[in-house]
Each structure stands twice: as structure tokens, then as C-alpha cells.
Amino acid sequence: MTSTFLSDNTVGVILFFLRLGLTLTLIAFFGVALKTIWQDFRKQTETASAISMPVIIFQPEHSAEEQRFSLNEISLGRDPGCDLQITDESVSARHARCYFRKSQWWLEDNHSSNGSKLNGIPVEAPTVITSGDQLSLGSVKLKISFSS
């Protein structure tokens, strides 16, 4: 009685190949996705290794004391939470920030009350800093230099 049952395997075989096909497309999907992630990752590490961030040094005017930072973003202001705390009435709580971006250091003013100047020019948009620049935050003057 069992011998004739399911002797027609056609549906089963077609279904099996369809199932095989769907497993393969699933694997193909994740194969492509993972390959992309891998290539992406490799390019990113290559790009990252090509850039080296110089250490930024702040030196107040008429002073030998200097502050070095190897962070990629430094907040400047009177607030004790700032990376570089400047205790001067003319400096706002969170006055400005410096950050390393696209292989360069940038300065951005945080809408401070007394404004920031770079080499005497008011900073209104993020500006690139170079070694030896003169930074003024309110009435405080800092000399910026880099060392690798």
C-alpha cells in the first residue's frame, strides 16, 4: 500500500530546488553585504592610517606655562567642565572649541559674548588653524602651536 504513495516526486523535487534557490539568494545577499562592509572597513583603515593628528599646544601670552592636548576635540571656556579652563571674566562659560577634521585643526566660536579672534580677525565660521596662530578669547590671548 505504501509503494505507490509519493511515487510522483515532481512537486517535491521542484520545491526542493526552489528552496535551494532561496537559500542561495539569501546567502548571496549576505555575501554581497558582508563584502561591502569588509571593503568599506579596509578603505577606512587605510584612510585613517594616512592621517596623523598633531598634538595641539596652547600657550598663554607672556607665560611659559603651556597646555598640551592629544584629544581630537577641545572645549575652551570658563566652565570647569571645559577641557581648557580659562578663568577670566571676559571668557564665556563655553566659549569656543577646536577640533581635528580632514587632516586639519579647526576653530569654532560657540556664540560667545565677547567673541573669538584668530590673528586679530573675528571668527564667524569654523576656521583652519595653523601653527603659530594667535588666538584671542575675549581679552585672553593664547598662542597655538602643533607638535607631531
Add this chain to the structure above:
Amino acid sequence: MQLFRKFKPHGSATILPIRSKDGSGLQARLLRLAASFLFISSLVLTAAPAMRSQSLTDLNWNHWIGYLSWLISFALIHHFSRKIKGKPDPLLLSTTALLVGWGLLTIWRIAPYFGVRQSIWVAIGSLIFLLGLRLPSGLGFLRKYKYILLVGGLGLTGLTLIFGTNPMGVGPKLWLNFWGVYLQPSEPLKLLLLIYLAAYFADRRPFATRLIHLIAPTMIMAAVTLALLTVQHDLGTASIFIFIYAGMIYIATGKRRMLLVSLVILVTAAISGYLLFDLVQVRVESWLNPWLDPSGSSYQVIQSLISIAAGGVGGRGLGLGSPGLVPIAHSDFIFSSIAEEYGMVGSLALLLGLLILVFRGFKIGISASNHYQRYLALGISIYIASQSILIIGGNIRLLPLTGVTLPFVSYGGSSLVTSMLALLLLVKIDQHSDEERHSPLTRAEPVFHLATLLLLGFVSLALINSWWAVWRGPDLLTRTDNARRTLADYDLPRGQIVDRSGNPLHTTEGQAGEFFRVYQYPVISPVLGYTDPFYGQAGAESSLDNILRGLENNSPWSVWFNHLLYGQSPPGLDAKISLDLELQNYAAELFETRPGALVLLNAESGEVLAMHSSPTYDPNTLAEDWEDLLEKSSSPLLNRAAQGHYPIGTALNPFLLAFSNVEGELPAEIISLGFEVADDQLSCTRSLELPVSWAESLAMGCPGPAAYLGRELGAEALDKLYNELGLYSAPEIRLPVAQSSAQLLITSPEIAAIGQSELTISPLQLALAAASLSNQGTIPAPQFLLAAESSLDDWSPYTASGESTNIYSERIANSTAARLSNPDYPYWQTTANAYTQSGQKLTWYLAGTLPGAETPLVVVVLLEYHTPAIAQEIGLRVLQNAALGD
């Protein structure tokens, strides 16, 4: 000309190659693969019912509505996403598309009713996504109105306290009913909380030194949110909130102790939840000890694990498994459903898809253009990851079960729309961050730590999932609460049970999808048993199940092939058993309704020619009679012949006689025929007058001479006798048999010799021992299964699995048999009494052919009354009939 065509802008394209020109090409490629995957899945779903019912007219087309809804939705998303500035991450969109479509088809497969609704939700979610693409990319408006948004979300969630309903009628009331559309406000509340936390922390940068000042307002908001969810008994969402909150604080502050603090909060919440809510207690207990209550509180978890085990590595095939056996399979347990039909390959791919989403979210967060967007993107990743880990972990018993949805995959409009909104936020953040305005990551460590933690979570999910699917799979599938086996019986014809001449005893009738078992001779039912989807299996139906189900005697290749192709076993094979239908019916006729048992053996081959247990029942009406059958004190379901436990009583006499012959000559005089135990005078089965011969008194079951022989033999020799007769070991036979008594410590040789020690035996055991007297001193190996169908009208024979054992010489066996016979019959005979612990007096009758018989036969009759004459008559007539028929 050439130069201009090949010109490529430098710079921005190299750092994030995903976003470069081939990005949309990659997205199209991945979407095409996802679409093909879902297209083939839909084809399989269409054909699967035909496969199950073996009829080509049985095709299923409904789910193509779902496929079309998905195809149009994501084609539009693909089209418009290419138009916007800064094309979105192709991996993010295409992986989402795959997960949403996969979930949708799975929901269609399990519950078409919910499939229709989910198809509409996919369209709605995609429409919202498309509209959202037009929003300003900085998401500043969300930041600005963070308090209003969160309070609004809380208000909406709060409304469920008053107006809440549950679409299923029972359970926590977490939904609001808007004219038939159910909204679960706690789903979007997650996003609103994320937006609030991200905006709050970004506004406070750089942070003040006192941590408590920073987090105090967020703690208040988070506590309010949690309290609301706790009152609502939506503890799954509440735990996700704790995860999100802890993760966000850690990322924002970078304080590792925040993780510890959150851990403390989580543990406190868990413990207080355990103490306060019954639901949490039940969930935790069914997580720790699911095997204690598999049909009660841990039913869901165990069914989910069985479902995963049923999938194995390659899956049972889409549309061919039974994922619907797990409660709420389309929502809470969608992961196990996918695991069952797509196998471990599918479930690992699903985990990988979720992991890709989470890590793309992290990547977008890292390269976001400001801290607000960064926190938001990272928060969304934590939300997707923690919710996935929580529910999948619940499905595979890594974590206690919480009723949250699997993002993008599970059924649920609120859940799907929220997931799509989360995706929209990620896309907007990604779009906003271009090279010029990339805000640097101040602290990489917390992000890295969290990503590692979530990755570890996913790795444990993958490992535990594989453990259930592969290593524990076979064990789980044989559990009786795995309904897949009995379901398969409706689809596949079960093999027949036929008697030694080929007469069908149990047959399968009906057609594919509704096969049912027919029991032709209900009088054999205690021996042959039944197979039933609800009441399980008993008797030969249970012991021969693997043959009848086609797993045994079929080539392993054919079994494998059938499992691969059809997700089921090959058709069942017939089993030929040693019973003789005529003798069987004759014995039943003689027994009438007397409770007792009979075993007739071929003493040489050990084949069971007849095995009767009385009273009997009719398995054809099992469903109607079940309660009755269980309650009856006469236990008709029990096969008394093989599973009964009876004291041997003076049925030991023939063996004492044979054994004493071995040891030496008997004294001439018998002192007393009866024997006194605890003020009870035990006597022979028939009143005898002294002087009688040893053999005659022993054949009449007299306890006096037995006790004398026992005293002479001593405890050690009796122990050896018990052991050699096989009374300490269960017969090796393809039938469910009683567990044998453990070896006794014989303190009184007399009590042991009259068979009133604690030893109990089954009639089958005694018949095998008795066979030694008709088989030259050798106990044969018993045989019940003669052959199994192998291919077309062919039988492959089975041999007895046990070994025959010689216990005394041919001379002793023959002389003992001769001494127990009388000139009227060509048989040796013994009638005996036995007393149960409750004082009931049983009758044994043993008889067998004498040396030289053409077919050596032996019969044992047990009656649960003191009726030696009837026992003798039944036994003799069956024996005569068997000898004649031969």
C-alpha cells in the same frame, strides 16, 4: 572627450565609499537579491499546500498580496532615496527591506488574517518613510520640541490606563483603539524618549563636573516613563527603556560607573518586578526551570525550542513545517517560526541582518555631524539591538520571555511603523553628515564598549540557537509534547500491523491530510495498543512506531531524502508480528470478561503465538471512552500479560522440582501439604489426601512440599534459581514490558520457595521460564516482531534481540516434564495459587508439550480469582488448539 568622461571628483568619495557613485547600484543589487529571495519564498508557499496534501489543485495564492505590497513599497523607497542629496546607506535600506519582507511572508504563512493587516502596515510604514524623507535633514525641530514630544508620548501611553484595550481580548491593555486600528503608544514612546535624551545630553555639552546635576532631569523623565510602563505591566518595553537609558548615559558621559549603576537599577527592577508581579515570577520560573511545567507556564518556551529543533540545520522547508504550534508565532515567536522552516541557516541570516542594521546605525552615529544626531543614531542602534536580543533571547531561553516584538519582522502596526521611523531618523542623520560638517568623536571608548557588548549579545544568540537546533534537537523532537509527530500521521499513511499469516490487525484508512487508524480486532487492544494525536501511543503501536512511521527498515538515504524533500518521514512500513489471529480470538472467547492474562509461546523459537489481556477496550472509540478507561479499577488499558506485576506463588513449583533433581534425590515422605504464613493456612489448588507423590503435590500447587524444598536448597540456591529463570530481568522483546523486580535479599527460603516474597513477575516472564521445560532446559529469546515490510510485497525478517539461555540439562528438563504430566494429556501441567499483598488470591496455570512434540509449545494463564479449574480449561484448550492448527 575621454578625459572628461573619466573625470572623477577627488576627496569626499574615498573616505566613505558606500556613499560614492556605486552606492545606489549596490542598493539596487541587494534589493534585487532580497526581491528574488522573497519571490522564490512566495513560490514555495504557493506550492507547499499541494505538496502536503498530494493534490496539485491545492495551491495558495493569498500571500502574493503581501509580496506585491512589499515590492511596490520598497521599489518606491529605492527610487526616491536615490533622488535625495547624500544618498542613504544602501546596506541599511536593503537589509531593512529584506527583514520586513521576510517577516511579512512569515506572518502570511502562519496567520493569513494578520498577513493582510501587516501588508497594509508595510505600505503605511513605507509611505510615512517616504514623506519623512522630505523633512529638514538636521532634525532640529525634534530637538527643539523634545519636552513636548516626550510629554505627548507619555500622555498617549497614559491614556491606555483609561481607554486601553487588547486586540486579542485578553492580556495587558496596552493598545488604543482608533476605529478598529490598534495603536500601541509605548512603541513610538521609545523613539520619543531617545529623541529627548539625545537632545538633552547634546544641549548640556560640555558636561559639568557633577554627574548628578547632569542626569537628574533625565532620571525624573525616565522614572516617570518606567513607572507608567510598570503600571501598565508592559515589562518588556520597560526593560528596553532601562537598556536605552543606561546606554545613552554611558555614551554621553563615558563614565564606566554609569554602566554599573544601570546594572544595579536593572537588577533592582528585576527583583522588585519578581516580588511585585505574578507575571514576572511565572516568566522567570519558567525560564529557570522550563521542564517542570511543560504544559503550563513554560508551554510557550518549550514549544518554541521544539520548533527550533524541528528546523535543524536546513529547515523543514517553507510551508512544510508546523510553526503555528507555538502560541503567538506571528508576533512574539516569529524567530522560532523562521528557524523551523528556514533552519539554522535562516535564523543565523536573520541575526546577521539585525546585526548589520545595528552596526550601520553605530557607523552613522560615529560620523554624525553633531552630538545630538550622534546620540540619537547610537540610541536607535541600542534600541534595535536590545529589543532584538530581548525577544530572541526569550525565544531560545537565553533570557526570560518578554512580550516585545522583533523590530521590522514581527507582526504589529505600531511596531513596524516605529521601526520604519527609526530607520527614517538614521537615514536623515546619515544624509545630514557630509564631510565638511563631521563632528569628531570625543570619546571613542564608550561607543566601542557598547558595540562590543551588543555584538557579544548577538553571538550568544547565535550559539544558543545552534545548540537547540543541532545538539539538543534530537532529544527535543522525541518529547511527547512535540505535536509534529502526530500531525505527520494525518498526512502520511501509517504502516499496518499484520498477524503471522498476514491478516491485517491495525490499518490506516482515509486520505492524505485525514488519515485515521482502524483497529480491526479490539479484543487484542491491550497488547497492540493505539496511536492517537491526543492520547499518545500504547502497546505495539508504540514499540513498533519507528517501523510503522517509516523510520526503521527504510534505507537511511530514503529517510534523509524524504526529510529533505518533504520535511517528513517516508510513508510507513507494515509490521508482521508473531501473534496468530485465530488463537488470539479463541483465547479472547474463552476468557470472556474474566480479568487475567494468557501467553502462548513456541517454546523453541520464543515466538509469542498468543498474548491476551483481559478486560479489553475498543481503541476505535478511544476519545469517547477515555475518561472511563482511566477511571476503571480493572485497568483495561494495561497489557497484563507483559506489563502486569503478580506474585509468582506456587507457580514456582515445577522449577523447584527441576532444580531439586539437579541437587539430589528427594526424600520419600511428604510431611505436610499446606503451609502457614502469619496465621494464614495456604493450601493446594485441589484437596489432596496423603500419601501423594512429590510431583503430584507440586503440580497441584501445594505450598508445603515447596517450602520443604526451599529449606533444603537454602537462600543462595533460591536466589540463583530466580536469577536463572529470568525473574530478575525484563524480557527483551519489541513490546512495552513491565520493569522487573530488583534482586531480592532472601531472608526466609521457605517464603521465597512458595513465591510469596516481594518478587513480582509478568505472565510473559513466567511463560519464558516455563518454556525451558518443553525446550530441553533452554529458555528461548522471546520474539514478537517477525518481519517488517522492506519494498514491494517483500518482508525483511527480524530475529529475536535477546539470547536464549540453558538453565538445566535436557535430561532434567525432560524428566521434570514427564513427572508433571498425567496419562490423560500429552502435556505437563501445573496449577498454582498466589496471594497478592492485599490478600487477593490469584490462579496460575502452566502447561507445555512433552519431549518429542512436533512444535514445542508452552502456555501460561493467570486469572485474578481463585478458579484453578477454569484456568486449566482455558490453558488446555488454547494449547490443544495451537497443537492442532499446526
